[in-house]
Amino acid sequence: MATPVLDLGGRIEAACLGALAGEAAAGGAAGAADLLGVAESAAATGGFVEEDLRQRGLQRPSRSGTAGLLLRALPFGLLTPLDRPRLRRDSYRCVSLAGADEGTAVAAVAAAILIADLLRFDVGTTAVRVRQSLLEDAPAALLEHLAPRPGSDVSASSEPASVLQSAITALAGADSLDGVLAAASGGPAPALGLAGAFAGARFGRDAVTAIDVERLAHGDRAVQIARKLAERAESIAVGV
Template identity: 55%
Template sequence: MPAAIDLLPDRLSAALLGAAAGEAAAGTAAGTRQLLDLADSIASRGGLDEADLVARGLDTPPATGAAGLVLRATACGLASPLDRPRLRRDAHRSVRLAGGDEGTAITAVAAAVLVADLCRFDLDLALVRLRQTLLEEAPLALHARLQPLDPATAPLCSGDPGATLQVAITALDRAATLPETVEEAAGYGGDVAAAVALAGVLAGARTAFEGCDEEWLAAVPARARAVEVAARLAAASRPL
């Protein structure tokens, strides 16, 4: 397990629990099951195994469509947070396997890179690094999404991949802990299911279990499976 990342097992657990908590707060399926399935597959196979993904039904998108593909691709960032080429490649492949277009795949790469960097850096620095990483390959429309909305703007999510990522980033910017971030994102308007779950993943990677009391954790659906999958990811992690 890479010693450079403090509390990595806790960050992985909190990220996966954050997705489940976000989905519950949104009140509709966002794609958390597919996120857990993808993370479990990567941990079991030591990497992205397309045959195993197909066997798990991951060659089709979740109910939230393209936005859900962006959510589930964060598993690739959590699985190898220090291996940027691998996580970018895996996030892209995971989306294309499920029929996502190139724009969705690049947005998924952005989400995977961001969740990986939030395991080590604060949001501002992680976003700077993300924009530098995608400087040449991402369209200008996506670059405009890689920042929080203005504080005076009330977020309204259209449900498309770029908007979903920006709404999640905005929630991180406006809240501190995982529970607070999920609550913040759940209060936004529009098609927010995937965005709330994504905000939970990103917040968990950033702060681990800071601010999470046992009562909050006990209310998270699929808690046992999220913790189990996170433990397998942590055990499979290795230095570069």
């Protein structure tokens, strides 16, 4: 029997706000718009629907660079965290629609699986589970990045696999959203957005209680989208 997700709605909301907090800390585009845009589409349609994504302009590259596409994969991990084949398929198709190369697309799938498992497990267990899931599909170079960097130092590289590893490293070295973002601060902007989303999924509602949603740029919109995504996720889980 699968380990249940406790307070899915709270964790989805925290992930969305965490990404925005990461973007605020980065001082520039860090992928939060990518996450929220796809989350809004997934909440409206129930998954990957190419026409809807195109209508929202999500066939275009990310303003955060190639690594920003990793955040477009996250809503599918939040939407169907217990349905591995579905979240893998939807996240892959979503970033491929935006022109991601194969390496970026597989890294995005890894990010979606990571956030899905962080809803239920600690970062160490999650990293092991994700590596096992991708053992036959991912290149060895990506598998090596699915673990914290030695010494807890994040990389300045903007290459998607390195950004993903920086977010994992930051999460492994802290136990609060602020701590995670501080740990990720040496990396590129998308690493902060990704780390913030991961922290929200892992730590849940408590991670974002100190955030002033009204003062956080796009905070109110993020909460609205998160709640709609949570409603859709819960309806899918019970087969409605």
